[in-house]
Amino acid sequence: MKVLVTENLRINLDTELWECRHCGVELISARENYKRGLLVYNRDPREIHKPLLDPTRYKHTYSPNPDWCRILEYYCPKCGTMMETEYLPPGHPPLRDIEFDIDALKAQWKDREEVVEPTLGEAPKRKSHSHAGHSH
Amino acid sequence: MNEPKTAFDEQKIRDKFLEENQLFLSPDPAIMADHGFGPRSATEEAIFKKGMDPHLANEVRGRVLAALDESNTMIEQMGAAPGAKWGDMAAAIFTAQGDLSMIAPYGVFAFAGACHYPIKFIIKYWTNEPTVGVRDGDAFIHNDSRYGGIHNTDQSCIMPLFWKGRIIAWLSATIHEGENGSCEPGGMPAAAESKFDEGLKMSPFKFVENFKIRRDLLTFLQNSVRDPKLQSEDMKVKLHSVLRLRERVMRILEEFGEEALIGTLRKNLEDVDAEVRRRIRELPDGTTRVAVFPDSTLRENVLMKWSMAVTVKGEKMTLDMRGSSPEFLNRSINTNQASTKTLILSDYLQNIWPDLQPTSAVMAPVEILFDERSLLNGSFDVPQAMSLIPLFKAMTILTVPMAKFSYMLPHHYTAIAAPQYDQPATMIYGGLTQNNENVGNFCADINGNGQGGRNYCDGEHSLCPPFAAMCDIGEMEITEEELPMVRLGAFTLTKDRAGFGKFRGGSGYEQIVTSRRTGFWGFMTGCTGSVFTPTLGLFGGYGPPVYPLCKIRNVDIFEKLKTAPQNIKFDIIDLMNNRPVEGATYSTHDMGMTFELAKPGEVYMICQGAGGGYGDVLLRDPALVAKDLEEDLISPETARDIYKVVIDPATLVVDEAATQALRDAERRARIARGKPFDEFVKEWNTAEPPEHLPYFGSWDNPKVIYGMSGGQRVKMDSDKIVSMFMPNPKDMKIAELENELAQVRAQLAKLGV
Numbered sequence: 001m002k003v004l005v006t007e008n009l010r011i012n013l014d015t016e017l018w019e020c021r022h023c024g025v026e027l028i029s030a031r032e033n034y035k036r037g038l039l040v041y042n043r044d045p046r047e048i049h050k051p052l053l054d055p056t057r058y059k060h061t062y063s064p065n066p067d068w069c070r071i072l073e074y075y076c077p078k079c080g081t082m083m084e085t086e087y088l089p090p091g092h093p094p095l096r097d098i099e100f101d102i103d104a105l106k107a108q109w110k111d112r113e114e115v116v117e118p119t120l121g122e123a124p125k126r127k128s129h130s131h132a133g134h135s136h
Numbered sequence: 137m138n139e140p141k142t143a144f145d146e147q148k149i150r151d152k153f154l155e156e157n158q159l160f161l162s163p164d165p166a167i168m169a170d171h172g173f174g175p176r177s178a179t180e181e182a183i184f185k186k187g188m189d190p191h192l193a194n195e196v197r198g199r200v201l202a203a204l205d206e207s208n209t210m211i212e213q214m215g216a217a218p219g220a221k222w223g224d225m226a227a228a229i230f231t232a233q234g235d236l237s238m239i240a241p242y243g244v245f246a247f248a249g250a251c252h253y254p255i256k257f258i259i260k261y262w263t264n265e266p267t268v269g270v271r272d273g274d275a276f277i278h279n280d281s282r283y284g285g286i287h288n289t290d291q292s293c294i295m296p297l298f299w300k301g302r303i304i305a306w307l308s309a310t311i312h313e314g315e316n317g318s319c320e321p322g323g324m325p326a327a328a329e330s331k332f333d334e335g336l337k338m339s340p341f342k343f344v345e346n347f348k349i350r351r352d353l354l355t356f357l358q359n360s361v362r363d364p365k366l367q368s369e370d371m372k373v374k375l376h377s378v379l380r381l382r383e384r385v386m387r388i389l390e391e392f393g394e395e396a397l398i399g400t401l402r403k404n405l406e407d408v409d410a411e412v413r414r415r416i417r418e419l420p421d422g423t424t425r426v427a428v429f430p431d432s433t434l435r436e437n438v439l440m441k442w443s444m445a446v447t448v449k450g451e452k453m454t455l456d457m458r459g460s461s462p463e464f465l466n467r468s469i470n471t472n473q474a475s476t477k478t479l480i481l482s483d484y485l486q487n488i489w490p491d492l493q494p495t496s497a498v499m500a501p502v503e504i505l506f507d508e509r510s511l512l513n514g515s516f517d518v519p520q521a522m523s524l525i526p527l528f529k530a531m532t533i534l535t536v537p538m539a540k541f542s543y544m545l546p547h548h549y550t551a552i553a554a555p556q557y558d559q560p561a562t563m564i565y566g567g568l569t570q571n572n573e574n575v576g577n578f579c580a581d582i583n584g585n586g587q588g589g590r591n592y593c594d595g596e597h598s599l600c601p602p603f604a605a606m607c608d609i610g611e612m613e614i615t616e617e618e619l620p621m622v623r624l625g626a627f628t629l630t631k632d633r634a635g636f637g638k639f640r641g642g643s644g645y646e647q648i649v650t651s652r653r654t655g656f657w658g659f660m661t662g663c664t665g666s667v668f669t670p671t672l673g674l675f676g677g678y679g680p681p682v683y684p685l686c687k688i689r690n691v692d693i694f695e696k697l698k699t700a701p702q703n704i705k706f707d708i709i710d711l712m713n714n715r716p717v718e719g720a721t722y723s724t725h726d727m728g729m730t731f732e733l734a735k736p737g738e739v740y741m742i743c744q745g746a747g748g749g750y751g752d753v754l755l756r757d758p759a760l761v762a763k764d765l766e767e768d769l770i771s772p773e774t775a776r777d778i779y780k781v782v783i784d785p786a787t788l789v790v791d792e793a794a795t796q797a798l799r800d801a802e803r804r805a806r807i808a809r810g811k812p813f814d815e816f817v818k819e820w821n822t823a824e825p826p827e828h829l830p831y832f833g834s835w836d837n838p839k840v841i842y843g844m845s846g847g848q849r850v851k852m853d854s855d856k857i858v859s860m861f862m863p864n865p866k867d868m869k870i871a872e873l874e875n876e877l878a879q880v881r882a883q884l885a886k887l888g889v
Contacts, residue, residue, distance in 0.1 A: 003544050007591070007638070007675035007751050039810025042820065045669065048778065049681035052632060053712050053724060060666055060684030060724035062633060067828065068431065068439060069668040071678070072820075075810045080803030082676040082752040087669050089429060089439055089829055091822030093836045094813075098540050100422035108420060115544065120592040121551045 001114050003105065005098065008076070008083040009034060013106050023079035033096045035074060038083055040094075043071040045087075161339070162516060163283045167256045171477040172500035173235035173405050180231075183399040196392055196400040200229060200238055203384035207377040208240030211309055214376075216369040218615070219289075219312030222580035223607035227381055229401065230306040234259055236496040237305075237401040242606040245494045246286055246482040246531075247310035252496055253284020253474055254340040255294055255306050268342060272298035275344035275375060277357075279316065280337045281475050282516060286603075287523045288334050289314050289323035293374035295344070297382055299389055304398055307381050309374040314577035317361040318521060320731040321566020321576025326434035326662050327730040328468040328521040336360050344375060362566070362574045408497040413451040415489065416501060418545060423447045424537035428529055428558075431668040433467040434522055434728030436865050438844070439668060439825075440511060441833025442529050446537040454503045455480065458854060459838030461511040463518050465859040470514035471523035473506050479530035480504070482603055487535045488542075490550050490605075507841070509857040511832075518859060522662050524560045531602035532558040535588065536672055543591075553595065554588030554641060554674035554748030556602050559663040559727070561585070561683065561744045563621075563649050566731060567657035570620045580610030581647050581744055584627075589639035589677055589750030594760070597629055597642040598744055620654035620736075623647075624693070625706025630743050632771050636778050637677025637749020638756050643769060644744030646708050650693055652736045659740050661685055663727035670745065677749025684724040685742050686712050691720035692737030708741045753779050754799050758790040832860065 001013045010021050011030045018027040018034040027037025044066050051061035064087075072086040072094060086094055176184065207227035211220055219225065226243030230236050234255035239248040258276055262268040275295040279288050292310040296303045316323040318335030328334050336357065343353045349371060357371070358364035389397055425445045431437055440461035447454045463470045481499050485492065492498055506513035511526055532555040539552045566576035585602055587595035601607050612623045627645045635641030651657040664670060669679040686708055696717050697704060703716045715722055727742060734740065761781040764770045766788050775781050780802045782794035811819075825831035825842055832843045839854045845861050847868075852858065 006540060006543055036813045038813055039807065040813050040816040041810045048678055052709050058724040062681045062683065064669050064682045065667045075806040077807065080806040084676055085673050085678055087672065087679055089825065089831065091820065091826055093821045094817065095425045095427060097425050100420050104421035115546050118543065119546060119548055121548060123593050
């Protein structure tokens with residue numbers, strides 16, 4: 001039985017391991033912080049949110065200040081999918097953002113059917129109107 | 137030596153004396169700490185003992201909803217405040233004990249969700265107070281968020297509904313009025329350094345007797361604000377919408393009987409409570425965490441931690457906000473715990489469980505923990521006029537920790553989405569209009585925040601404010617009839633300024649404004665997020681960028697438009713980089729700007745922001761990237777450098793093979809540059825916030841709180857937080873300039889000059 005936890009991560013309840021949903025690689029024990037099974041890169045935010053105003057003329061350019069804000073990018077070590085991003089001040093310890101009680105999770109899913117594909121919603125229907133034999 | 141014991145009776149007498157002789161009826165801590173709903177009254181108990189027919193309840197619920205809808209529409213059609221015209225208002229009905237049971241379908245949840253606090257205050261303190269009392273035909277007014285509410289711009293009209301001589305429900309109407317006589321026009325003064333700079337501070341008091349507004353009190357209130365016409369008109373609008381609601385509910389009482397109404401109002405609470413508990417039980421036991429960092433007090437740049445840990449155990453949910461920034465004694469961005477809870481209620485209803493009936497019961501099973509004297513649980517004395525800064529986070533951030541609990545479920549109640557843009561990006565204005573009227577308010581652009589990317593599609597552009605689903609951004613032509621403000625350019629969606637991801641966030645739009653035909657006009661903006669990205673992405677998506685305030689000053693743009701309009705393109709990036717208006721002064725600033733006078737024809741520019749991105753950018757369908765390019769939402773550089781999609785610039789056709797190769801290369805590059813987590817944190821983690829950061833809140837340990845007071849870093853135990861006192865930015869600037877001057881003088885002296 002595997003439980004889908006995010007767009008990129010799942011927990012294998014039988015092996016008690018975090019796995020990448022894209023390549024299936026086993027990352028680390030489900031009782032651990034999943035980030036310990038990933039690669040991390042300290043990204044200068046100006047590389048993603050590029051200066052749109054001339055930085056030689058203006059203090060503010062639409063780019064975050066790299067001395068205040070960094071982006072930690074978390075990658076799957078096997079397929080290179082970006083599993084999470086974390087915007088932090090430099091040096092701030094990364095959060096343990098998911099910490100489940102694995103025994104309780106196993107008990108909870110004992111009587112549930114496995115969800116292999118995530119349940120997706122759908123965009124609300126747009127209002128349309130009809131005239132002259134056609135609608136749009 | 138043992139203390140002498142007080143005799144029981146003497147203690148009782150002393151307590152009674154103190155209760156009856158309270159010097160000042162400040163907000164009641166017991167009321168303000170209770171965000172749930174009370175036990176059944178004897179009447180409700182008797183009704184449920186007999187049995188409440190669910191079909192009858194459904195019929196009554198439908199009739200009450202129709203009545204609420206009508207009252208809400210009345211406010212919208214007649215209200216004078218810009219907020220009322222574009223949906224920033226609500227009509228609601230409460231049980232006899234003051235618990236919120238239903239609100240108008242298009243109303244602002246938070247307005248109704250905050251009103252139970254003042255209603256409970258009225259019940260507790262004014263019902264048996266001989267100098268006040270609560271009678272049929274009375275109504276009460278209220279705006280001070282310390283007694284319940286979001287901020288002091290919002291004014292409520294609250295009326296008891298009497299039936300056969302006793303109160304069986306309470307009715308309310310609330311509008312974001314704006315102007316309230318604060319130290320800056322518009323009711324949201326970033327410059328407020330104490331609560332006495334905030335303008336009107338109405339604890340709940342009676343302003344209507346025998347269904348009529350008391351003229352003496354109306355005059356007092358008009359005399360206290362810059363816009364006496366607005367104050368008068370909207371007090372009448374709120375009263376009459378409540379009176380219509382009263383009439384309609386009385387027709388329901390005549391038709392169905394009082395037991396049907398009382399039972400239905402109570403049943404709404406109990407049904408929602410049971411359903412929320414069931415939904416919490418579905419989630420896994422555990423904890424998910426999130427932190428964001430608002431970057432400005434609106435007077436200076438600082439980094440304030442806004443922290444939330446959500447813990448689920450069985451049917452209990454706990455939101456732990458401890459470790460967040462301490463409060464500021466002389467800055468306006470604090471909020472109180474009731475306001476924070478009300479906006480978290482709004483987050484649940486807008487983003488997590490939008491299918492639930494909006495009642496007080498949604499939050500009843502949720503416990504919320506705060507530090508004392510924190511930014512999110514500010515004390516009575518700190519200013520809270522720009523509480524929207526932390527509160528906009530409260531309205532949006534829950535999507536991140538809740539997504540990590542609920543993604544796994546076999547069914548969802550709405551989309552899993554990255555957070556919506558979480559700042560009030562709108563121009564606030566004040567001055568004398570072309571019609572010779574004093575005004576102060578904000579623009580309805582506050583209602584156009586971009587939505588976060590969703591688990592099945594992109595976020596919607598400029599969808600709605602985070603506090604309500606059905607508000608509109610307004611018609612500029614109507615605004616220009618009343619105000620000397622002119623909107624230059626259309627509501628153009630921002631380019632390259634969304635949260636990138638597999639499904640990108642919806643964009644915001646550019647607001648380029650100026651003024652004319654006025655001798656006295658000014659603007660302010662009250663946003664954070666010009667230094668540190670304000671909004672988060674989800675599951676590997678990026679947040680949006682940061683947003684500055686841009687100005688073109690010392691010019692009358694209308695004069696330039698007369699002579700060479702073809703040179704001026706109303707696009708912020710083009711205006712600022714190409715500087716088509718010769719002789720003007722161009723500058724960029726933090727989006728936190730206190731009120732500033734602007735000459736006619738000077739141009740102020742900000743953006744409404746974008747939602748966060750959802751999922752890895754490399755997983756975005758190349759066809760969607762090409763569509764973004766075609767719709768001018770991104771540049772070819774973003775398509776290539778961020779999404780790694782190769783597109784022919786002439787035909788916009790995607791080169792699938794080259795895209796695959798570029799994306800494969802990027803995946804390899806990620807693996808090559810990424811470090812294993814344990815190795816990374818050894819280099820990355822610091823024991824304390826870096827020296828150069830004016831940092832407020834916990835770092836690695838939520839029980840240790842950092843801050844700065846009087847310009848010096850302080851470190852406090854979380855149970856001994858003291859309020860932060862900030863130096864005046866102008867004093868800091870003067871000190872900096874004096875220092876520079878001293879250095880220059882020293883150099884000149886060396887040179888013998």
